[in-house]
Amino acid sequence: MSRPPVRAVARRLGAGLVVLWVAATAAYLALLAAPGDTVDNIVADGADTPQIRAEIIAEWGLERPVILQYLDYLRRLGGGDLGRSYLLQRPVAEVIGEQIAPTLTLAVAAAGLGVLLALLIAVATAGDRRPWLRRVSSGAELLLVSTPPFLIGLLLLSVLSFRCGLFPVSGDQGIAALVLPAVTLALPIAGLLAQVLRDGIDKALDEPFVLTARARGVRERTVLVRHALRHALLPAVTLAGWLFGILLGGAVIVEQVFGRPGLGQVTLTAVTTRDMPVVLAVVTLSAAVYVAVNTVADLAYLLVDPRLRRS
Amino acid sequence: MTVTLGPPLTDAPTRLLADPTAPTVRRRLRPRPGLLAAGAYLILLVVAAAWPAVLAPGDPLAADPLAVLNPPDAAHWLGTDHLGRDVWTRVVHGAGHSLTIGVAATVLAVAGGVLLGLLAGLTHRVADEALSRTFDALSAFPMLLLALLFIAVAGPGTASLIVAIGIATLPHYARVVRGQTLVVRRAGFVEQAVTFGQSRPRLVLRHVLPNVVGPVPVLAVIGLGEAILAAAGLSFLGMGPQPPSPEWGAMLSEGRNYLQVAWWISILPGLAVTATVVSLTVVGRHWQARFDGRRR
Numbered sequence: 001m002s003r004p005p006v007r008a009v010a011r012r013l014g015a016g017l018v019v020l021w022v023a024a025t026a027a028y029l030a031l032l033a034a035p036g037d038t039v040d041n042i043v044a045d046g047a048d049t050p051q052i053r054a055e056i057i058a059e060w061g062l063e064r065p066v067i068l069q070y071l072d073y074l075r076r077l078g079g080g081d082l083g084r085s086y087l088l089q090r091p092v093a094e095v096i097g098e099q100i101a102p103t104l105t106l107a108v109a110a111a112g113l114g115v116l117l118a119l120l121i122a123v124a125t126a127g128d129r130r131p132w133l134r135r136v137s138s139g140a141e142l143l144l145v146s147t148p149p150f151l152i153g154l155l156l157l158s159v160l161s162f163r164c165g166l167f168p169v170s171g172d173q174g175i176a177a178l179v180l181p182a183v184t185l186a187l188p189i190a191g192l193l194a195q196v197l198r199d200g201i202d203k204a205l206d207e208p209f210v211l212t213a214r215a216r217g218v219r220e221r222t223v224l225v226r227h228a229l230r231h232a233l234l235p236a237v238t239l240a241g242w243l244f245g246i247l248l249g250g251a252v253i254v255e256q257v258f259g260r261p262g263l264g265q266v267t268l269t270a271v272t273t274r275d276m277p278v279v280l281a282v283v284t285l286s287a288a289v290y291v292a293v294n295t296v297a298d299l300a301y302l303l304v305d306p307r308l309r310r311s
Numbered sequence: 312m313t314v315t316l317g318p319p320l321t322d323a324p325t326r327l328l329a330d331p332t333a334p335t336v337r338r339r340l341r342p343r344p345g346l347l348a349a350g351a352y353l354i355l356l357v358v359a360a361a362w363p364a365v366l367a368p369g370d371p372l373a374a375d376p377l378a379v380l381n382p383p384d385a386a387h388w389l390g391t392d393h394l395g396r397d398v399w400t401r402v403v404h405g406a407g408h409s410l411t412i413g414v415a416a417t418v419l420a421v422a423g424g425v426l427l428g429l430l431a432g433l434t435h436r437v438a439d440e441a442l443s444r445t446f447d448a449l450s451a452f453p454m455l456l457l458a459l460l461f462i463a464v465a466g467p468g469t470a471s472l473i474v475a476i477g478i479a480t481l482p483h484y485a486r487v488v489r490g491q492t493l494v495v496r497r498a499g500f501v502e503q504a505v506t507f508g509q510s511r512p513r514l515v516l517r518h519v520l521p522n523v524v525g526p527v528p529v530l531a532v533i534g535l536g537e538a539i540l541a542a543a544g545l546s547f548l549g550m551g552p553q554p555p556s557p558e559w560g561a562m563l564s565e566g567r568n569y570l571q572v573a574w575w576i577s578i579l580p581g582l583a584v585t586a587t588v589v590s591l592t593v594v595g596r597h598w599q600a601r602f603d604g605r606r607r
Contacts, residue, residue, distance in 0.1 A: 015444075015447075018444050019444060019447045019448050019451055020448075020451075022444050022445055022447070022448035023448040023449075023451050023452065026445075026448055026449070027460065030460050030461070030463075030464050031464075033464050034463070034464045142589055142592060142593070143585065143589060145592075146536065146540070146585055146588035146589040146592055147581075147584075147585045147588075148540055148543050148544055148547070148560070148563075148581060148584050148585070149544070150543075150544065150547045150560075150563060150581070151563065151578070151581030151582070151584065151585060154563065154567060154570060154577055154578065154581065155578065155581075157570060158570050158571075158574045158578065162570065162571045241451075244453070245452075245453035245454065246453070248453045248455075248456060249453040249454060249455030249456060249544075250455075252455060252456075252459070252548070253455070253544055253547065253548065256547075256548060257567070267456070267459060268459075268548060270463070271459050271462060271463040271550070272467075272549070274463060276463065276464075279459065279460055279463045280460070282456065283452055283456050283457065283459075283460045286452060286453050286456050287448070287451040287452050290451045290452070290453070291451050294451075
């Protein structure tokens with residue numbers, strides 16, 4: 001048993017923290033660059049007197065130098081405080097907390113379905129066995145990856161909801177209302193993941209260990225699933241961060257198509273009303289989760305592949 | 312006697328012996344209907360963007376209250392929308408919007424990416440580290456959310472979309488160029504140029520840059536497809552060109568309310584987006600395969 005690769009782990013954690021800091025700073029710079037006075041944004045359509053303005057400036061600490069405000073922002077962010085919404089006059093964490101459940105449900109369902117589909121497609125079409133099947137599925141994957149998610153959603157709606165009446169058109173009541181949004185979000189994921197997995201399986205099938213397994217008389221299906229697929233899963237893990245980004249960005253669009261409540265609706269409302277603290281929080285939070293997911297994937301890699309511990 | 316042992320260990324020579332029409336030979340002779348179709352579609356798209364009147368002489372904004380929500384027929388062969396505007400005319404005129412946004416965003420991303428990538432690859436380690444972490448941080452934001460953040464600051468519209476998508480896709484090119492630069496700067500011909508006392512700008516422009524940008528055009532073609540897809544998504548959310556502009560994503564968004572009675576308003580512009588992205592990917596991949604083959 002070798003000693004734990006403390007330095008490699010520490011380096012990856014450190015890199016993750018630095019990326020987070022840069023991301024938070026970039027988001028803060030965006031806030032500074034926003035045109036119009038912050039006070040104007042907070043006042044919005046409410047009562048506007050010099051006294052109220054002075055109160056707002058004092059309450060949000062806007063009279064202090066920018067660098068102090070920035071440090072304060074970082075400190076609060078580090079403590080998990082995401083700020084207050086200009087528009088709703090409530091803590092952003094509360095707003096996001098209320099709306100995250102439907103988005104999370106959608107994302108988990110879509111990710112599960114997408115990964116499952118990708119695994120099935122990849123295992124069914126890898127290798128040299130059925131070239132026609134492979135060509136068909138490559139074409140289908142290209143089509144799925146290239147189709148805007150809202151088009152997939154609208155097609156499903158138009159055929160399955162309006163023509164056949166199988167699923168509700170909108171809302172978030174029950175499992176039936178989750179099916180179409182989850183499928184919409186899962187299809188592009190399945191398309192790309194299947195391509196990556198199949199490439200991985202094809203590469204693994206050329207490796208000597210597959211020959212060894214076949215020589216031992218292992219059944220072809222077992223060779224595929226037990227030996228080749230396992231190998232192909234490793235590079236697919238690096239896509240975890242990408243997957244998360246697709247899920248979040250896709251959720252914004254899919255929630256809009258199917259009229260589902262959730263984080264996407266919160267974000268869109270915040271963008272159109274220039275409620276910067278909410279936009280900032282959603283964006284920073286998503287970057288944080290992305291970094292966390294990627295760091296965990298990196299660490300998992302270290303755990304699985306000893307060659308990486310040295311570099 | 313045939314015993315299946317899986318793929319032979321050394322594949323190339325055996326394959327040539329066993330099968331005279333080996334994939335390498337066959338590939339060169341096989342006609343490529345997919346590639347041809349993709350190329351033809353892209354040419355059509357450029358024509359539609361540059362001279363829309365050639366394909367659709369009508370006015371994309373002309374409403375006809377007597378022909379509202381008409382299904383596809385001889386007069387309006389992709390039907391009409393809720394204001395009686397001809398869908399075909401609008402789809403054709405929309406090509407300009409989508410291509411302009413996609414191309415401008417990609418040009419911005421490529422130019423910025425090449426510049427910053429060169430800078431990171433050629434300068435001091437500290438600057439390289441700072442730039443690389445910035446690329447990492449930029450790619451930590453999901454692309455759509457980064458674009459939304461930018462739009463929240465700058466407001467919706469065509470220019471915002473271009474810059475937002477440009478910034479979001481820039482790190483991709485910057486990373487590739489940085490990696491290439493790190494290799495090229497150690498190459499013999501660069502060292503030799505330094506020995507001959509060439510000035511630094513000349514060194515970078517004459518010797519480093521041409522050897523660094525090789526893979527960029529191929530990436531840019533595939534990236535253009537992604538940029539167009541992202542632009543359609545953002546304008547679907549109402550962040551792009553505002554109605555009544557015939558932008559594809561915006562058309563989908565408008566037509567969505569009439570999906571039950573008139574699918575053609577929203578589905579057809581969506582298919583135009585899909586066809587564009589598929590064509591760009593097909594052409595890009597083909598080019599990439601040839602490029603990789605040439606390098607090997």
